Amino acid sequence: MTTALRALSPRGRLSFDAPLGPRAWFRTGGNAEALFVPKDGQDLAETLAALPQGTPVTLLGACSNVIIRDGGIDGLVIRMAGGFADIVIEADGLIAGAAALDMIVAEQAANAGLAGLEFLAGIPGSIGGAVVMNAGAYGSDINAVLDWAEILLPDGTISKLSNQTLAFTYRHATLPEGAIVLRARLKAHQGDAAAIRAHIAEIKAAREASQPVRARTGGSTFRNPEGHKAWQLIDEAGCRGLTRGGAQVSEKHCNFLLNLGEATSSDLEALGDEVRQRVLDHSGIALHWEIKRLGNAS
Numbered sequence: 001m002t003t004a005l006r007a008l009s010p011r012g013r014l015s016f017d018a019p020l021g022p023r024a025w026f027r028t029g030g031n032a033e034a035l036f037v038p039k040d041g042q043d044l045a046e047t048l049a050a051l052p053q054g055t056p057v058t059l060l061g062a063c064s065n066v067i068i069r070d071g072g073i074d075g076l077v078i079r080m081a082g083g084f085a086d087i088v089i090e091a092d093g094l095i096a097g098a099a100a101l102d103m104i105v106a107e108q109a110a111n112a113g114l115a116g117l118e119f120l121a122g123i124p125g126s127i128g129g130a131v132v133m134n135a136g137a138y139g140s141d142i143n144a145v146l147d148w149a150e151i152l153l154p155d156g157t158i159s160k161l162s163n164q165t166l167a168f169t170y171r172h173a174t175l176p177e178g179a180i181v182l183r184a185r186l187k188a189h190q191g192d193a194a195a196i197r198a199h200i201a202e203i204k205a206a207r208e209a210s211q212p213v214r215a216r217t218g219g220s221t222f223r224n225p226e227g228h229k230a231w232q233l234i235d236e237a238g239c240r241g242l243t244r245g246g247a248q249v250s251e252k253h254c255n256f257l258l259n260l261g262e263a264t265s266s267d268l269e270a271l272g273d274e275v276r277q278r279v280l281d282h283s284g285i286a287l288h289w290e291i292k293r294l295g296n297a298s
């Protein structure tokens with residue numbers, strides 16, 4: 001496959017056998033067969049059109065919700081970056097590119113006196129990842145604020161999907177197969193900039209107090225099962241602080257896995273699977289991964 005991929009000549013950056021671990025929040029994982037950072041939407045569409053049929057395509061945002069497996073990812077890995085980071089402020093909302101970081105979006109909204117997007121300040125991902133994951137915190141989520149998302153399909157079609165079409169559920173959006181989120185419009189309302197900034201500061205402080213935000217982690221590992229909190233089920237099953245290789249269940253928030261320094265992705269995944277088994281044995285409840293596991297085991 002690499003030979004066919006080497007024939008591509010995009011305007012953005014294309015590299016081969018490219019390490020992905022350093023880009024992931026967990027700091028683990030193997031290499032991309034080909035890593036493409038498109039310059040803009042046209043570059044992205046043209047490169048997709050030139051791909052050999054059947055080439056696997058994997059999207060990465062800020063890699064704050066993924067375990068990239070140690071054997072790396074085959075085919076073309078697309079990392080949305082600078083060319084997709086614009087934020088356009090409007091009177092009652094904003095339009096943010098897929099690569100705009102949630103925290104920057106929250107801060108720019110605050111500076112413009114736009115309220116309602118403060119919850120994004122505590123989420124370390126990008127807008128593309130936020131739409132796909134229906135990211136949320138502190139009583140709000142993307143579903144509550146999204147007006148539309150613009151997507152690119154593998155056949156080159158660009159379309160705007162309404163909030164209703166995306167049919168958001170908990171940490172999930174319903175997107176067409178192979179859809180790449182290019183940008184999204186988020187609704188907000190006029191407010192007092194100082195009050196909005198104070199709200200953001202509160203959210204950041206609450207997060208520092210309750211989550212290992214400075215660690216090598218991937219956020220919430222498992223979805224909250226209906227009527228339950230995943231962290232509580234994990235705690236009750238005796239998994240707080242559990243280790244496997246260089247991976248550990250966070251003592252601070254036990255729905256977070258940590259890379260203590262030398263963990264592999266296989267350590268993290270095996271630890272997660274052990275937690276699932278212990279929770280099932282203890283409570284009879286099956287936990288489901290919220291973190292996306294991408295690529296090949298080594």
Ligand SMILES: Cc1cc2nc3c(=O)[nH]c(=O)nc-3n(C[C@H](O)[C@H](O)[C@H](O)COP(=O)(O)OP(=O)(O)OC[C@H]3O[C@@H](n4cnc5c(N)ncnc54)[C@H](O)[C@@H]3O)c2cc1C
Nearest residue numbers: 059061062063064065125126128129130135136137181219
């Ligand atoms: C310390 C910490 C705290 C966290 N707290 C929260 C929280 O409070 N609430 C919450 O909801 N999440 C939280 N997360 C998880 C994570 O930040 C969110 O899920 C975030 O929305 C993921 O965005 P990302 O850009 O990092 O996506 P990635 O992790 O890079 O990707 C996630 C998924 O989205 C896909 N994807 C990414 N960009 C695109 C795109 N442009 N088009 C199509 N598909 C795309 C990827 O293929 C992958 O399947 C936390 C994570 C960490 C590390």
